[in-house]
Amino acid sequence: MDFEHSARAQSYIKRVRAFVRERIVPAEEAYYAHLSAPGQTWTQPPVMEELKAEAKKEGLWNLFLPEEEYGPGLTTLEYAPLAEEMGYSFIAPEVFNCSAPDTGNMEVLARYGSSEQQERWLKPLLEGEIRSAFAMTEPEVASSDATNMQGTIVADGDDVIINGKKWWTSNAGHPNTRFFIFMGLTDPEQGRHQQHSMVIVPRDAEGVDIKRMLPVFGQLDEPYGHGEVHFNNVRVPKDNIIAGLGRGFEIAQGRLGPGRIHHCMRALGAAERALQLMCERATKRVAFGKPIAKLGGNPDIIANARIDIEMARLLTLQAAYKIDKHGVFAAMSDISQIKVVAPNVCQRIVDQAIQMHGGGGLSDDFPLTGLFAYARVLRLADGPDEVHRALIAKFELKKYNK
Structure with missing residues (x-):
């Protein structure tokens, strides 16, 4: 490239x-x-x-x-x-x-x-007039395996009826959120990846109950929030089904590929800010007669942070290049590789920045605690590290199973 x-x-x-x-x-x-x-x-x-x-x-x-x-x-x-x-x-x-x-x-x-869905929901999203949420993760099953999903979407005449408990539904608390995209089970008799569907559920639909906002390391991430949302016999028109019944996993893969790249690049931007704060602190703060930047192994820490960011950036750009050149499915290993690397790099650099800030790094005087929580969350969001490593290994081993 x-x-x-x-x-x-x-x-x-x-x-x-x-x-x-x-x-x-x-x-x-x-x-x-x-x-x-x-x-x-x-x-x-x-x-x-x-x-x-x-x-x-x-x-x-x-x-x-x-x-x-x-x-x-x-x-x-x-x-x-x-x-x-x-x-x-x-x-x-x-x-x-x-x-x-x-x-x-x-x-x-x-x-x-559909054209109707685009007019009603996509257009105001594109204008920034409303916000939305994605309801996929569930509290009662291991959601790292999305086929465990228990929430249901059941056809009933011209409608579908939605039941299920979702959590970590980001944006659930935002005052401008107007709808959820709910992913649920529609036909357990179909193939493993043809059993689920996605449906648009208006936030004000009867039976939608936002139970609570879940704190992350004690913070609620307002005004966005990560909600536990219960869907209790929510009835919406069949026209709210996206692309058709049974296409949930197909849509999810198309959705998550580029989104993971976006997350990874944002994580590197966060890492750059943490590195900048670390260097500014290390050059201005003096301990034992020396700037912190010259104490102990701190020069190595700063150097390694720069190396890690540059390597992670190149891996991210490679994944982005492959998506453009060959499509999401051809780039799945690359996407998983950077999804493991970028949040870990960010978390490590933020942690080191906190250490060089001393007590100040634990306070709200600097954005480091928020950056740490953000990086740590990303190691679970859009698939935990272990799931991505398993996928990478699967693609690697296929080269030798001939």
Whole structure:
């Protein structure tokens, strides 16, 4: 592959980086101050809507979709470095309308949705007018094996009836979330990967019960939240089924491939921020008569962090290149490889940054605890490390089973 970014990508990298560093990062204080004010925890900070309007005006909007009818039509390889720039700030992806799980849901609706579904749900998502959630993981089964899923979608005349308990449903608490994409079992008699379907469930449908928001290391991640949501005999029209009954796994694989690349690049952006904070702290802080950067093994830690980021970035770009060149299914091993590597690299660097910050690294004076939680979550989200390693090994062993 050619390691030189296209001229178009270079232009977007420059523009997105400037927007993140000059406008979003300075706005973080106002964003979090709003959420910490009494009664504002689950509301949208006004500064977010202001930033979104600016980003849209500057053409930095819906950058993740390769279809030109929805945005600038960037390839996965061209978008990857932009996702890294967005990973520098927790709030940046939403500013550009490029945040999960909306990105995955928009991809699903753009590629598999009916014209009616696209008009009602995709269009306002693309405009940034609403948010959405994806309900897949379940509390009562090992969801690392998605075929364990117990939630059901049962046809009943012109409707389907939905039952099930889901959790870690990201965005469930956001005030602008208007619908869930629910994945559930429709026909256990079919083949293992033809038993499940996806259906659009309006948030205000009768029987949808958001039980609670789940804390991650003590934080609720407001205003997005990760909800436990119960679906109790929820009835929606059959027209809400996406692509047809039994196509849930097919859709999921198409959805998760590019999404995992987006996660990995954002994780590298987070790692870059942690490394920057670590270096700034290490050069300014003095202990035992020396800058921390010169104490013990700290030079090696800093050097290894840079090496790890560069290696992980190249692996991510390779996966993105293969997706563009050969499709998601041909790039599955590469996607799984980087899905293991990037969150682990990010977690390790953030942990080292916390250590060099001492007690300050454990406080909210720096974003490091949030970055650590983010990286640790990614080692489970979209498939745990072990599942991805198993897939990588499967592809590797196939070379010798001839």
